[in-house]
Amino acid sequence: MNFELSDEQRMAVETVRRFLDNKLEPEIRRHGERFIPKPLMKEWTQALTGYGHITAPHQEQWGGLDMGWLTHLLIFEEIAYSSLDVAIPGFINAVGAELIRRFAPETIKQRYLADLVAAEKFVSLGISEPDVGSDVAAIKTRAVRDGDFWVINGEKTWITNGAYSDIFICTCKTGENEVTHILVDRDESEYEVRDIQKMALNGQSTAQIFLTECRVPVANTIGRVGDGLRNTLQVFEIARCHMAMWSIGIARRAMDEAIAYARDRAQHGKKIAGHQLIADKIAIMATKIDAARLLTHRAISLVQAGTRAETECSMAKWYATEMAIEATRDALQIHGGNGVTREFIVERLVREAIICPIPDGTTEIQKLVVSRALTGIQAFR
Numbered sequence: 001m002n003f004e005l006s007d008e009q010r011m012a013v014e015t016v017r018r019f020l021d022n023k024l025e026p027e028i029r030r031h032g033e034r035f036i037p038k039p040l041m042k043e044w045t046q047a048l049t050g051y052g053h054i055t056a057p058h059q060e061q062w063g064g065l066d067m068g069w070l071t072h073l074l075i076f077e078e079i080a081y082s083s084l085d086v087a088i089p090g091f092i093n094a095v096g097a098e099l100i101r102r103f104a105p106e107t108i109k110q111r112y113l114a115d116l117v118a119a120e121k122f123v124s125l126g127i128s129e130p131d132v133g134s135d136v137a138a139i140k141t142r143a144v145r146d147g148d149f150w151v152i153n154g155e156k157t158w159i160t161n162g163a164y165s166d167i168f169i170c171t172c173k174t175g176e177n178e179v180t181h182i183l184v185d186r187d188e189s190e191y192e193v194r195d196i197q198k199m200a201l202n203g204q205s206t207a208q209i210f211l212t213e214c215r216v217p218v219a220n221t222i223g224r225v226g227d228g229l230r231n232t233l234q235v236f237e238i239a240r241c242h243m244a245m246w247s248i249g250i251a252r253r254a255m256d257e258a259i260a261y262a263r264d265r266a267q268h269g270k271k272i273a274g275h276q277l278i279a280d281k282i283a284i285m286a287t288k289i290d291a292a293r294l295l296t297h298r299a300i301s302l303v304q305a306g307t308r309a310e311t312e313c314s315m316a317k318w319y320a321t322e323m324a325i326e327a328t329r330d331a332l333q334i335h336g337g338n339g340v341t342r343e344f345i346v347e348r349l350v351r352e353a354i355i356c357p358i359p360d361g362t363t364e365i366q367k368l369v370v371s372r373a374l375t376g377i378q379a380f381r
Helices: 005-033 036-050 067-083 085-104 107-117 228-264 275-306 311-341 346-353 363-375
Strands: 123-126 140-148 149-160 167-175 180-186 190-197 206-217
Touching: 005 036, 005 067, 005 085, 036 085, 067 085, 067 180, 067 228, 067 275, 085 107, 085 123, 085 149, 085 167, 085 180, 123 149, 123 190, 123 206, 149 180, 167 206, 167 228, 180 206, 180 228, 228 275, 228 311, 228 346, 275 311, 311 363, 346 363
Parallel strands: 123 167, 140 167
Antiparallel strands: 140 149, 149 206, 167 180, 190 206
């Protein structure tokens, strides 16, 4: 396994880092944690597409750079390092575009893919429901065939990009044991959106979506009827790698903030970086961040090679997200009392890290996936 980045990858990381440091992060900091209106989120996301955000893994025919998913994760880590709120909408677009590219009919690809890759439109993916989380097969949202239309009724929750969404890829029950993806164009088939307030990450939209007698052309079906569960699990692999990488981004930021503070802060006659307990925390942070990154790079490399990597992606996701909680907490501890004030960003990083193990399958679900692969025994039912 080659651990060295290519010249193209190094340049991609360096250029997006310069743009973030010199231009975008100062704007984000001035805006604060307030909700980012759609026009501004669109402006920032489109600016980042020029550096590979969304565009890196997708083909040139759709406006992409055809650089692969690993390169996209490298770029995504840098954006997450600066702002998770700004990183997340583009991540959803990248994954939504991949779902359409893999499974949608050509008419849907031609109509939506280029706009999603360019961030001209935002997409949401609707799986979770009030009573249904990781058990995709148990969803209650139903789509009933009525001639050339689906009529959809149901409620989705924890939908990233909900308020921003121009299109909504809704996971529906289309039969007793059938799960199907159906694309809902908001301009043609209205749905109601209500944002959810959280302990952090309120700069971007996480929402409930309500569909009531929502009529959608059957031509908007993504993949074959009944293939939704299988198709979801394939795209989950990419999503879970991004979840791992956003955790790595905020853990790395927390470590850098802690190092800078430890070099500056003096106690008991010397800089606190020279105290053994502080040095221990920093060394553990650095090692675990690297371990999480290596797990994630392995997982996405397998996905990119066309190999199913459910186990490896689950390992990366649960390890990286739990690691981020530990790293940000230790960074706050190094800051002492200053760490809980809004003057230092580590308190925000701690709040964001606590959220990380929840989306795209909790830590407990990831461990069940890994165990099932090792034992061959299904733990879900």
